[in-house]
Amino acid sequence: MSISMPMPASAATPARTARTLIEIDRLNLYYGDFHALKNVSLDIPERAVTAFIGPSGCGKSTLLRSLNRMNDLIPGTRIEGRIAIAGTDIYSPEVDVETLRKKVGMVFQQPNPFPKSIYDNVAYGPRLHGIRKKSRLDEIVESSLKAAALWDEVKDHLKRSALSLSGGQQQRLCIARALAVEPDILLMDEATSALDPISTLKIEELVQQLKDRYTIVMVTHNMHQAARVSNQTVFFLNGEVVESADTEQLFAGPSDSRTEDYISGRFG
């Protein structure tokens, strides 16, 4: 598969030796009897894009969903080990899961706007957290839609149903909705896999803009995407981290033969 897409300029710059924001230390996760994550240790740098790649069922989405504790919603999930964000263990009892999810936003595989107006979708999060004032909400909606590169397309019909937007617009609306609660981290779970190439490109460009302000962790099935947009790439196989390295380094010269087999298309 060869895709000739303009390579966003900023992706070519090597990962800055940034501060680690998320530390994962010997994490084990079980769904009932199924051992989904095996002894995963990983550092995720601040204000950079980290991509998780690997075949289906390798645990990359599971790890992503552990970072904002969405796995808590799945009955029978058991977790051992430690995930610390800015030094705080997010599974410790004093951490409030609602506050955590406010700080760690998430965008899903399928665009999932609420069947409400565009405005109400973006204002949903701020309203949850107690913002009532119309003028303040207006500001947040505008700045979030601008940050998600959707403002120019929708500014004249904010009252229109979010479901009237195209798939790519809906996904950018979901990004705007996540940004509206001012997160530090943005998790993207195969956020472009349901979109057409042009919408995908728009979202990739958006990710490049957002990484200056947010720490982005994305799961992708598309290795070209990981190569194009990420600074760090992590390769998963059967619930284990096989290799984690600077994206250029990982794709140019993987140190593990399994990584090489996967990125050269020998399996997966």
Next chain:
Amino acid sequence: MNLLQGGNRHQIARRRKIDFCLHLLFAAATSVGVIALCALLIDIIIDGISRLQPGLFENFPSRRAERAGMKSAIVGSMYMLCIMLPISFVLGVGAAIWLEEYAGKNRFTRLIQLNISTLAGVPSIVYGILGLTLFVRLLMLQRSLLAGALTMTILVLPIIIVSAQEALRAVPKSRRDASYALGANRWQTVSRAVLPSALPGILTGVILAMSRAIGETAPLIMIGALTYVAFLPKHMLDQFTVMPIQIYNWLSRPQPEFHELAAAGIIVLLAMLLLMNFAAILLRNKFSKIS
């Protein structure tokens, strides 16, 4: 052209014949129900149309057919509906929310679920016995409007719970995920992301349950609702009657005039049921356009 001539003509003709016969059979099966219903409606309308006059709505029951009406029964039915609607809505939808959104899926909740489904099929007279023991005797509400409304509430609760659960279950999980991922807690997610999408389905279920309730007779006779009420209930502990009881009373008299009155009463009751079902359909269509 050989391509189109290879078919087995005999076999094709046979297949068409079978298709045609079954088509006839299914149409006949449908028409049996429709014809029976039409016959019933026509018969009732012929009997009752002459009695469908203002007097029917304005007069109280009377020994003399020309002066008899069902004012107290219509008002009684309305009052009962007004009392049971909010109670059964809160209890039924509340139970459905707990079962679907809060309770874990374990043996205990499965047992409750089984119970509710079973209760939905229990004959209504059994609820009458329960109402008699619990509300009329134990809580000493006597044969009051309140006791009747509470008995009916219990009768329709399983129907409301089951339909509300179905409506909640139909809301996609991705919508809940979206809400939780923004930092919503359980109630915020239920009230802002789930209920708005489930509401049309819930309301449809509630309206259909209400229309079942206004047609029920047996449990109210069981708890001792009066058949002859020549006054309007003034408060919730007053005695009362409802439309189906009045109809039942008229039908049990020997004079043909009262049978005509009963037919007129049935027309009024049917019209009300039709109106409620129509409202349910309107609601469903209105909301399904939004979500």
